[in-house]
Amino acid sequence: MRLELVTIGTELLLGLTIDTNGAYLGERLGEIGVVVTRRSTVPDDPRAIAEAIAEALGRTGAVLTTGGLGPTRDDISKHAVAEVYGTALYFDDRVWEDIVTRFRRIGREPSETNRTQAEVPEGAEVLTNRWGTAPGLWLEGAPGLTIMLPGVPKEMRGLLDREVIPRLKARTSGTVVRSLTIRTTSIPESSLAERLNPVEHLLTPVTLAYLPSTRGVDLRLTAWGETPDQSDRMLNEAATRLETLLEDGVYGRGHRDLADVVIERLRDAGRTLAVAESCTGGLLGARLTSVPGASDVFVGGVICYQDAVKRDLLGVSQEVLAADGAVSIEVAKQMAHGVRERLGADVGVGITGIAGPTGGTPEKPVGTVCIGWSLGAQSTAVRITLFGNREEIRERSTQAALHRLLRRDYFWD
């Protein structure tokens, strides 16, 4: 089954708002064998919306729209769809009751503008929205199938997963597209390509795409099979081949964050972790605690943004701070050691660096980062140079700290 997406919103064309729905939709639909063949973004203009929907239906017979269902006055997409289907809108009392109930549950009353959310094109099936007030719509007729979902990501995802996917699944058959992501870090995209180019033809019919980000390069494998099992088997074979080739540059599969991998490895090893952060200012702690259930492994940390905190709370030597500077191998080591001791953890990590945009010197340019690790009597540290803007350098510092922790064999012996 082929389908086009039409995203409605002047805001999306003017900029500032980034559309994340398209990626989610493409992935979820692909999983059940629905291929998204085009995505169009149009302004809140009835003619542009009607045109885009009619064109899409002409090409594929199926369109899914997001946005344009909220209570604000510029929501005219339902009128546009009604026009394409040569039908009219009516006020649906049951939908209105749902909206009123939803509002009262949070102790409020809907306003007059909310009434437009209860307007439904004749012949459309209403998809109940449990996450917000704008219901989704499923409309079939001579022009084809139109599915309308709200633009708020949480509501769109809820309706897609609960209402749309099951309905579409029932009517799709044939090719099943599946994909699998291998997460790599510390290897630049061009080096990855050089290592993988010679074997890429061996992966056929599985295709390979490089998705670089601040945290590394994801390798996306895609397979078109006759059954989910067949696709998955092809993906697995290809993935294993790449993982063997790239060794410890690979840290996981799917959407899994490196912090999650590290927490699990520490849990398996029966070890706890504490962090001392200077230039990252809490970013590593935030990342580790974004993993649900991290509290049995992650004890806590100290954000030692000013040097006095490094000295007073972590016991970093004033002499070393004065002689080597706050961004140095020795300070990173003492931070890792200090936070491990003070917080009573098994493993300590310390990060100190120059994230910029100012603060660089010829000896220690912006991007200079020292990372220390401490376990028992052993403390080590490295000095690395990272590229990018302030946020990228901070992000890459946490990535390097986690990845090198994973690669240090002595933590896992």
Add this chain to the structure above:
Amino acid sequence: MRLELVTIGTELLLGLTIDTNGAYLGERLGEIGVVVTRRSTVPDDPRAIAEAIAEALGRTGAVLTTGGLGPTRDDISKHAVAEVYGTALYFDDRVWEDIVTRFRRIGREPSETNRTQAEVPEGAEVLTNRWGTAPGLWLEGAPGLTIMLPGVPKEMRGLLDREVIPRLKARTSGTVVRSLTIRTTSIPESSLAERLNPVEHLLTPVTLAYLPSTRGVDLRLTAWGETPDQSDRMLNEAATRLETLLEDGVYGRGHRDLADVVIERLRDAGRTLAVAESCTGGLLGARLTSVPGASDVFVGGVICYQDAVKRDLLGVSQEVLAADGAVSIEVAKQMAHGVRERLGADVGVGITGIAGPTGGTPEKPVGTVCIGWSLGAQSTAVRITLFGNREEIRERSTQAALHRLLRRDYFWD
């Protein structure tokens, strides 16, 4: 001038890769009066690309494409464009020399696959890419104007700003679109709409859009004027009207983060800040230190994820922890007080809560967050309930902590 965007990449339709170029292009082009009327995303398929470009040219006479210019084997967009213009590709020696030079500068040799990057449609002007190997193209002919840019954000932005904007500026005239964002927090979108609906007509011809996110609702004002000055004057008047109406729900204009506003206010008041974070695990510190130059105001913090750290490093009373629980008004207060004292800061903030997905109880459901503030002898705390998933609750906790700090008059007396 009206223009359509065509984004090329199967990856973008399959999901996982999110297109951030569209938003940037919309904003930058809008600034010089070029209105983006549609954005289409098509797969790496020659027919789909040629169709989308031809349709766009038919509607507006101008199209800007991103993506499909890299060295990988699926880059066929130049062929598609040549087809639309009824022209052929030739191998441009000068472009090839540029590519070779670029590679040698980083100590490498281009591969055979890079040669396709030197292929240029006849009649096209080459836009030199200083940030990567794929040059941009500017092609004018009977079908209209086609501008082709690489998809890598840094290269796209560089080429847009340096090569495309000046050329387009020279040919645009008339309307200038400008916009201004007012940042609000702590007021739900529907309440905002209720308060603003009665005055919205007074803003005409400035238009208003609501952009909700985890951190609050941005109000985007857009004005179409004859000169930048005229547009800006209209925007300013409208913004002042809304700011007066919404009072302290507004914390800033533009892209500025609330953390930046708080840092500046503290700096003006001559006060320093320290934070104690439990459920947010470093997120507030990370946010404060994402502000360049924060180090004169932000001293540091303690991530007290486990209760022992609250007790040992912050001096939170074991009795209170046992009696009230870690998520309580009194613990938040003691965390704020403790971190202020231990780190020698003027102001202390403490956050403790249940971010979920597990850990909730009937008395303290997921989303229960206690936030404390401490200044001198004064300590206060509140208990609030936040909605959303784990990350949203954490994010909203930092937002609430910062916003209420800003609103507490006694910090600024």
